Amino acid sequence: MNKMPSYSSLASLSEEKAALYESLQAFQSNGFFLRCSDTPEGLLVCDLPRRGGDLSGAEAALSRLGWRLLPEKKPGLWLLDRTEPAWQAMADALPAALPAFPAREEDFAAYALCRLLLLHPAPLSRQPMELNRALWLWTVRPGSLKALHETCAALLRQKKPLPTLGGQLLAAGLQNPKGA
Numbered sequence: 001m002n003k004m005p006s007y008s009s010l011a012s013l014s015e016e017k018a019a020l021y022e023s024l025q026a027f028q029s030n031g032f033f034l035r036c037s038d039t040p041e042g043l044l045v046c047d048l049p050r051r052g053g054d055l056s057g058a059e060a061a062l063s064r065l066g067w068r069l070l071p072e073k074k075p076g077l078w079l080l081d082r083t084e085p086a087w088q089a090m091a092d093a094l095p096a097a098l099p100a101f102p103a104r105e106e107d108f109a110a111y112a113l114c115r116l117l118l119l120h121p122a123p124l125s126r127q128p129m130e131l132n133r134a135l136w137l138w139t140v141r142p143g144s145l146k147a148l149h150e151t152c153a154a155l156l157r158q159k160k161p162l163p164t165l166g167g168q169l170l171a172a173g174l175q176n177p178k179g180a
Helices: 013-027 058-064 084-093 105-118 129-140 146-157 164-175
Strands: 034-036 044-046 067-069 078-082
Touching (some): 013 058, 013 129, 058 067, 105 146, 129 164
Antiparallel strands (some): 034 044, 044 078, 067 078
């Protein structure tokens, strides 16, 4: 019987990245990098194509783990994102309830943004995925949320959908203060 993963592991980009790296090692024994993207166009960047070797079957391995290749921006680098079913499964599995008010002051900004996003739910198909990606990336590389909060406030004023899944990811991170 499969054990249901915890909410924090469902929202852990670090754990997802580790599983993906392990799977891709079958295609390259000399090493390659797999790192978080610097932009919310995709979640991860991989230089496996630059390392040579037989990559037939790599795309199928990615798909099995819920990942897909995005159009190439730089030669020899893969930009990776979750598949739509993987995003939907995450949205369905993560709670949409507001977590308890955080005890640590450094979590207040994340709580405020989480609250805004969860109070304005939208179907995943209408959500701005680049903001969901940016918020998931934030869980592994925390920094200022000011620009993301301002962007979401502007979307709300324009009556456009907010990244509800990003709020769910923030909630999972706030419930698991050890990090994503």
